[in-house]
Each structure stands twice: as structure tokens, then as C-alpha cells.
Amino acid sequence: MPDIEPFSPRGMFHEGWTAEVNDYAIACGWALKGKQFIVGDVAGGLFSFEGDTGKIIWKKENTHSGGLLAMAIHPEGEIFATSGQDGNVQICNCHEGKVIKTLDLGKGWVEHLKWSNDGLFLAIASSKKVYVFNEIGEEKWISEDHPSTVSAITWSNKNELATACYGRVTFFDIVNNKTNQKLEWQGSLVSMELSPDGDIVACGSQDNSVHFWRRSTGMDAEMTGYPGKPSHLSFDDSGKLLATSGSERITVWSFIGNGPEGTMPGELCHHTEPISSLAFSNKGMLVASGSRDGSVVASFLKNDGNGDPVGAAFAGDLVEAISWRPDDCALAAVNAKGVVNVWKFKVRTNLFSKGFK
Amino acid sequence: MSIKDKVPVTILTGFLGSGKTTLLNRILSEEHGKRIAVIENEYGEVGIDQGLVINADEEVFEMSNGCICCTVRGDLIRVLGNLMKRRDKFDYVLVETTGLADPGPVAQTFFMDEEISSEFTLDGIVTLVDAAHIDQQLGRSDESSEQVAFADVLVLNKTDLVSDDALDTLESRLRDMNRMTRIIRAENAKVPIETVLNLSAFDLDQILKRRPTFLEPEYPFEWTGVYDLDAGKYELMLEEGPDPEMSLVALVNQGESEEELKDGAESSVRLYAENANTLEPGNTVPYGEHVNLKLEDKGNKSFILNIEKSTKIGLFTQHTAEEFNMKVIKSSENKEIPFNTERFWQAEHEHDDEVGSIAIERFGDVDPEKLNTWMGRLLSEKGVDIFRTKGFISYSGNPRRIVFQGVHMLFTAQPDKEWGNEPRRNQLVFIGRNLNEKEMQEGFDKCLI
Numbered sequence: 001m002p003d004i005e006p007f008s009p010r011g012m013f014h015e016g017w018t019a020e021v022n023d024y025a026i027a028c029g030w031a032l033k034g035k036q037f038i039v040g041d042v043a044g045g046l047f048s049f050e051g052d053t054g055k056i057i058w059k060k061e062n063t064h065s066g067g068l069l070a071m072a073i074h075p076e077g078e079i080f081a082t083s084g085q086d087g088n089v090q091i092c093n094c095h096e097g098k099v100i101k102t103l104d105l106g107k108g109w110v111e112h113l114k115w116s117n118d119g120l121f122l123a124i125a126s127s128k129k130v131y132v133f134n135e136i137g138e139e140k141w142i143s144e145d146h147p148s149t150v151s152a153i154t155w156s157n158k159n160e161l162a163t164a165c166y167g168r169v170t171f172f173d174i175v176n177n178k179t180n181q182k183l184e185w186q187g188s189l190v191s192m193e194l195s196p197d198g199d200i201v202a203c204g205s206q207d208n209s210v211h212f213w214r215r216s217t218g219m220d221a222e223m224t225g226y227p228g229k230p231s232h233l234s235f236d237d238s239g240k241l242l243a244t245s246g247s248e249r250i251t252v253w254s255f256i257g258n259g260p261e262g263t264m265p266g267e268l269c270h271h272t273e274p275i276s277s278l279a280f281s282n283k284g285m286l287v288a289s290g291s292r293d294g295s296v297v298a299s300f301l302k303n304d305g306n307g308d309p310v311g312a313a314f315a316g317d318l319v320e321a322i323s324w325r326p327d328d329c330a331l332a333a334v335n336a337k338g339v340v341n342v343w344k345f346k347v348r349t350n351l352f353s354k355g356f357k
Numbered sequence: 358m359s360i361k362d363k364v365p366v367t368i369l370t371g372f373l374g375s376g377k378t379t380l381l382n383r384i385l386s387e388e389h390g391k392r393i394a395v396i397e398n399e400y401g402e403v404g405i406d407q408g409l410v411i412n413a414d415e416e417v418f419e420m421s422n423g424c425i426c427c428t429v430r431g432d433l434i435r436v437l438g439n440l441m442k443r444r445d446k447f448d449y450v451l452v453e454t455t456g457l458a459d460p461g462p463v464a465q466t467f468f469m470d471e472e473i474s475s476e477f478t479l480d481g482i483v484t485l486v487d488a489a490h491i492d493q494q495l496g497r498s499d500e501s502s503e504q505v506a507f508a509d510v511l512v513l514n515k516t517d518l519v520s521d522d523a524l525d526t527l528e529s530r531l532r533d534m535n536r537m538t539r540i541i542r543a544e545n546a547k548v549p550i551e552t553v554l555n556l557s558a559f560d561l562d563q564i565l566k567r568r569p570t571f572l573e574p575e576y577p578f579e580w581t582g583v584y585d586l587d588a589g590k591y592e593l594m595l596e597e598g599p600d601p602e603m604s605l606v607a608l609v610n611q612g613e614s615e616e617e618l619k620d621g622a623e624s625s626v627r628l629y630a631e632n633a634n635t636l637e638p639g640n641t642v643p644y645g646e647h648v649n650l651k652l653e654d655k656g657n658k659s660f661i662l663n664i665e666k667s668t669k670i671g672l673f674t675q676h677t678a679e680e681f682n683m684k685v686i687k688s689s690e691n692k693e694i695p696f697n698t699e700r701f702w703q704a705e706h707e708h709d710d711e712v713g714s715i716a717i718e719r720f721g722d723v724d725p726e727k728l729n730t731w732m733g734r735l736l737s738e739k740g741v742d743i744f745r746t747k748g749f750i751s752y753s754g755n756p757r758r759i760v761f762q763g764v765h766m767l768f769t770a771q772p773d774k775e776w777g778n779e780p781r782r783n784q785l786v787f788i789g790r791n792l793n794e795k796e797m798q799e800g801f802d803k804c805l806i
Contacts, residue, residue, distance in 0.1 A: 024442040042442045067443065085411075107412070111435070127414070148416050148431060166418050166431060188418035188431050206434070206470070207420040207427060222421075228471045274471075320442075336442070 011311030016342040017054030025334035027071035031094040058097040072113035083110035101137030125150040141174040152192035164192040195239035204230030232278040245275035252305030266305025270297040290319025363478040366450040371485030373456035376514040380546035394447040398455040426766035429466040441476040460507040464764040481556035484508035506744040536714035577629040579704040580677040582696035591662040598681035611671025613698040625673040722753035727804040740766030748785030
């Protein structure tokens with residue numbers, strides 16, 4: 001249990017609603033343009049809540065035997081996919097939670113799911129392989145075996161998928177079945193994020209560093225000095241700032257000018273225990289962070305990566321995931337006890353003058 | 358989170374065919390009240406419904422700095438990372454490795470990864486060896502000697518296929534390689550559950566309780582008997598034993614306290630270093646000299662002990678008295694005089710294997726800074742070859758003893774219980790490959806205050 005005292009929402013966070021799921025909540029996301037909020041728990045329970053009120057719309061249990069591992073909501077928000085230890089992927093409809101299609105990928109854990117930005121493809125990572133299916137569950141592409149279990153996947157453009165594993169990041173043109181680029185680095189890459197334009201590839205590494213590459217120039221750099229491994233990374237929507245976890249501080253690298261090489265990162269010290277979730281708002285330079293201590297903070301950042309907190313709330317226990325509503329007017333957090341918190345996030349007029357929004 | 362709240366993890370290693378799966382099945386099917394999650398290597402086939410069995414590909418991840426000590430098992434980090442979200446489902450974790458696995462990265466995972474070390478604690482490493490084949494395996498592969506070196510418990514399995522003599526020889530070879538380990542003989546992996554689970558094997562107190570002499574230096578003799586003898590003539594009578602001869606040092610005025618026995622042992626070690634005079638049966642045994650008793654003849658053989666005035670005689674013998682049925686007999690009365698006190702010593706012998714253990718035991722306090730510098734340098738230079746480190750240190754000015762433990766270059770030093778009235782001392786054990794005992798002892802001595 002966290003050591004910090006519970007507190008009421010402060011600053012721009014305001015009371016919204018709370019709810020509970022059956023077990024440790026490991027995935028969440030907004031559907032139907034913010035009208036619905038879907039939460040998955042580790043035991044395979046799925047719960048859909050009304051975005052404004054928290055009223056339960058539907059729930060399902062034991063969707064994946066052995067447990068749920070990942071969930072991804074389609075960018076249009078009408079369907080979503082889940083995966084688990086049973087080696088299956090289910091594509092479901094958001095309105096009722098009904099399964100549209102079940103994909104059986106064998107016995108390995110299916111740990112990562114990502115819809116392409118246009119929603120035409122769903123990328124799936126299971127053990128050393130990556131699969132791409134279309135919206136209706138037809139297989140479109142399968143990778144060869146990677147050298148190790150794939151640790152992260154993300155789309156760099158509508159046809160190009162990036163995969164991270166031990167020792168490398170690979171870019172695949174999945175329509176023409178081609179390998180476009182391989183970026184190698186001897187280290188265990190545990191997380192990966194791309195800048196919105198797809199040029200900067202950032203990976204957290206097991207050896208407590210962040211490694212990044214610029215695809216256009218082939219230049220790479222290693223940012224060391226983290227006390228822990230940076231499992232959580234988030235780019236802002238302009239690609240100027242990269243927020244990283246790896247300790248109780250948020251370390252923010254600025255890519256403005258010649259940075260971040262040779263620059264000091266911004267540091268935000270709001271939490272007493274390591275960061276367990278991190279997400280930039282959909283628009284603007286607001287970063288929300290959740291910690292093992294149960295606290296959630298939103299910070300407004302400047303170009304150099306430093307910034308000030310604009311709101312804080314207490315989620316009760318380790319914050320496993322946070323998610324901004326598509327309009328950024330609410331923030332959801334789910335925790336290790338299965339508690340769901342949604343706070344309204346209201347911009348106060350006196351903050352407009354500081355340039356927010 | 359205190360160590361009590363962390364989930365204990367046992368690592369099960371051993372070559373293919375050593376009986377890991379049998380032991381695993383035994384543990385899982387027994388009533389022990391534990392809910393065990395098993396992480397099995399990809400080739401494992403436990404096939405047991407109860408419990409949480411997860412298959413994982415062994416993925417050994419080296420870091421970009423090239424340091425083998427930072428090498429971890431990526432698959433364990435992933436699997437345990439997920440398991441810790443389901444703590445209500447299990448209270449114990451068993452990790453089974455493939456036969457060729459190096460135990461280093463598995464153990465290091467519990468030190469190196471902060472998320473894992475905050476939730477799990479390495480309880481012990483159990484290595485199974487096939488008694489019939491381990492001799493050959495040790496000669497052929499580094500992995501098998503490393504698995505022996507890392508073990509907190511060695512299960513000497515399939516003993517039914519090997520003679521008792523061969524088992525004794527094997528056990529002493531294994532003991533040479535790893536002096537901290539507990540060796541359990543078993544047929545068909547039948548061992549009591551409590552000898553492999555919940556060991557708190559990183560707890561040196563337990564090891565010392567089990568084997569109080571394991572930190573002791575080795576002596577060229579195995580036994581000492583102290584005899585209270587009046588003036589007169591005595592015979593030292595021996596029957597046939599394991600050797601056609603035996604070295605001996607006899608000391609007059611030998612005390613019986615532990616301290617006096619150790620003093621006597623010290624003097625004897627020096628005398629043993631000198632060349633021995635050979636004594637035929639019937640010869641008189643000189644005092645304070647290294648002699649070699651000829652014992653080739655059949656039947657009883659006697660040597661003479663002349664006592665001018667009553668004294669306590671200490672006999673420091675190469676083998677134990679029992680092995681030769683050695684007796685001291687007062688000639689005038691033809692009466693056996695039993696010893697007042699006996700003491701067994703850790704016997705010195707040839708070390709054939711590259712892998713071995715070094716123990717350092719010193720009374721007094723150390724300077725924490727000097728020790729840190731020395732350990733830092735030692736582990737950075739020799740960390741690759743040092744598999745395990747365990748021990749207690751007495752820091753000057755600190756009322757608590759410091760518990761030390763490490764895997765390769767990684768080590769933790771934590772304050773433990775208070776010294777109280779106990780004499781302050783330092784006890785360290787290193788298990789590794791080609792370690793230089795003298796150099797390490799001298800290095801440590803420089804840290805003493």
C-alpha cells in the first residue's frame with residue numbers, strides 16, 4: 001500500500017466518478033469518442049463504463065483463460081481488441097462487448113496490440129512473431145521469428161510497423177513484405193515510442209538508459225543515468241518532448257534545436273515512488289504521470305522539458321495505466337486494486353494567459 | 358516492502374536427466390500448503406493441473422556494457438512482471454532452468470531488476486546432479502561446474518546407481534567446489550520438501566548452524582586426542598587402516614580448551630611443514646616433531662611414548678584414531694587410557710577442480726571504506742570468476758553486524774542483528790573459479806583495523 005495520505009483532487013483535477021473492476025486493472029481506454037471507458041483486469045474481466053457518469057454499460061469475465069495481457073481500442077472507437085495468456089486475440093464491438101472474431105495464435109502469450117492510425121490494421125506481438133490482421137480479422141502479414149520475444153510494437157506510418165526486441169528495432173513494410181530498416185543496439189529494449197512524424201525512435205533499455213535514433217540521419221544516442229529501467233515513454237503531439245520514467249522523477253528530453261544530445265533534461269519531481277504510467281495529452285504540452293505511490297499529477301511543460309504541476313489527484317494504489325479522454329477534458333487512471341478513477345480536467349481561465357492550449 | 362512480504366523464489370537447475378522434472382512433480386503434488394507458480398523452460402513437460410505453470414523461452418540478455426554480471430533473463434522479467442499482478446494466486450515461485458543454463462543470469466535477475474527485486478526474493482538455488490554422470494559432466498562442461506558452484510542445495514540424485522564409496526568420493530569433490538552447499542542424497546529425486554523450499558539460503562546463520570566448521574581453515578591432520586598421562590611407559594597401538602603409514606605430531610602440555618587446541622593445531626601445522634622422520638614399530642615417538650609411522654605390517658603395531666612426569670599429551674594425527682583403531686596403553690598395567698578430549702579438523706586435500714571455495718575468518722573490525730574499496734576492486738577484476746559471495750562483516754562503530762551477499766559483481770550489504778556480547782568477527786566465503794586464496798586473505802587483512 002502507498003505510504004502517502006489520500007487527498008482530494010487539486011488544481012485542474014475535479015471530482016468525476018470512480019468504479020471498481022474485479023482484479024488488478026492492467027489496461028484501459030476511451031471508446032466511442034469518449035462516451036465509453038473500457039477497463040480490462042488481469043484475470044480477464046472487461047468492463048465498459050459510461051464516460052460521463054461511470055455507470056456500467058456491460059461487463060464480461062474470463063475473456064482469456066490464464067489472464068488478460070493487452071487491450072487496444074480502434075481509433076474510430078467502435079471496436080477493440082484484447083489478448084491474453086491463452087494465445088488468443090478477440091476483436092469485440094464496443095457497444096455490447098460482443099466478440100466479432102477470435103484469432104488463435106498458438107500457445108505463446110500475446111502481449112502487445114496496436115491499431116494503425118487509420119485503423120485498417122491491427123498489429124499483434126506474440127513471443128518472437130508479429131502478425132498483422134485487418135479490422136475484420138483477416139491475416140495480412142506475419143513476420144519471421146525475431147531474435148528474442150518482441151517487447152514493443154508501434155506503427156510508423158499506415159503501412160510500416162516498428163518492432164523492438166533484444167538488440168534491435170526493425171521497420172517492416174507490411175504491405176510489400178519488406179524490411180525497410182534495422183536499427184541495432186546491444187541491449188534489451190523494454191519499451192518503444194516513435195515521434196508523431198515517425199523520425200525519432202526512442203527505446204527504454206533494461207540497462208537503465210533510453211536509446212534513440214533519428215531515422216533520417218541514422219544518428220543515435222544513449223541517455224544514461226536512470227536509477228531504474230525506463231518502461232514508460234511518451235511523446236507530445238508535436239514530437240518536441242519525450243517524457244520518460246525510470247525513477248520517481250519524470251525525465252523530459254527536449255528535441256528542440258540540437259537537443260537532446262548534450263542538453264540537460266527537464267525533471268519533474270512530484271511523486272514519492274517510481275513512475276508507473278505516463279501519458280501526454282492528445283494535444284498540447286501537458287503530461288500526466290501516475291506513480292506506485294498512487295498519486296496522479298498533470299504537469300504543464302515548457303520547451304526545455306521543465307514545467308509545473310497544474311493538478312494532482314490520488315488514485316489509491318499503484319497507478320497501472322492512465323488515459324486522457326480524446327478531448328483532454330478528463331483523465332482516467334486505473335490501479336493495482338482494480339479501482340477506476342476518472343477526474344474532470346478543467347482549464348482555469350487564469351492559466352490561458354500562461355499560454356496553455 | 359520488507360523481505361517477509363516478498364514472494365520467495367527457488368531456482369531449480371541441473372543437467373538434462375538429473376531428475377528436475379521428477380523433483381518438480383514431487384513438489385507440486387505434495388501437500389505443503391503453498392500455492393506455487395512454476396516457470397518452466399520451453400522443453401519442460403510438467404503436465405500438472407494444479408498450480409500456475411508458465412512456459413518461458415530462456416532469453417539471456419547481455420547489456421551493452423558487456424558486463425556479464427549485468428546479464429539477466431529477459432523472459433523471467435516479463436513473466437514475473439505479469440505474475441506480480443496476481444499475487445493473490447500464489448505465494449511461492451519455482452523457476453526451472455534448462456540443463457545447459459548458466460545460473461548466473463537467473464540469480465542476477467533478482468538483484469539487477471528493481472521491479473523484480475522489489476516484489477520477489479531469491480530464496481535459494483537447488484541443483485540436481487545425476488550421481489552416475491556428474492563426474493564426466495564436470496570434466497566436460499563449464500555449465501555443470503557453475504551449477505554446482507551456485508547451489509545452496511545439491512541433490513545428489515540416483516544414488517541407487519552408484520556405490521557408497523563412489524558417492525563419498527563424489528560428495529567430497531562437490532564439497533570442495535562449493536563449501537557452502539548442503540548435499541542431500543536421493544533416489545528418484547525423493548527429498549523432503551523443506552530441504553528445497555523456504556531455505557532462506559542466503560541466510561548465512563543457517564549455513565553455520567548446519568556446518569559450524571565450514572569457515573575453518575584446512576589442516577594437514579584430521580584429529581587430535583588429548584591424553585592425561587602419569588609418568589611411565591606407554592604404547593601407542595594401531596591396527597591396519599586406510600594407509601600403510603600415517604603422519605603424527607605429539608605435543609606435551611597440551612591444553613583441552615578450544616583455544617589451547619587451536620594453539621596446538623597452529624604449532625602442529627608448522628611442524629607438519631617439516632620433513633617427517635619415519636618410525637618403525639617399536640620406535641619411540643619424539644615430542645614436538647613431525648614423524649611418519651610405518652604401518653605396513655599386519656596386526657597391532659606399537660610405538661613407545663615415554664612420559665617423565667605427568668602431563669597432557671596431544672596427538673595430532675593425519676587420520677582419525679578410529680580409522681586405525683588407535684589406542685594408548687599403559688605398559689605396566691596393560692590398561693587402555695582413553696583420551697580426555699578429542700577434536701576433529703577440516704582435513705586438507707588436493708583440489709582438482711578449477712571451481713572452489715575460499716573462506717576468510719578474522720576477529721576484529723574492518724574499516725568500511727577500505728573494505729568497500731577492496732571488495733569493489735576484487736569484484737570488478739574477478740567478478741566474472743566469483744560466482745557467489747556470502748558473509749558477515751563487523752564494521753567499526755556499527756553495533757550491528759553487516760550481512761553480505763552477492764552474485765558475480767553484484768552485492769548487497771545490509772545491517773543485521775546486533776552483535777551484543779558476541780565477539781566481533783568477519784566471516785566471508787567466496788565460491789568461484791581459479792581464486793587466489795592467499796591474495797584474497799591478504800587483501801582482506803589490510804581492511805582490518
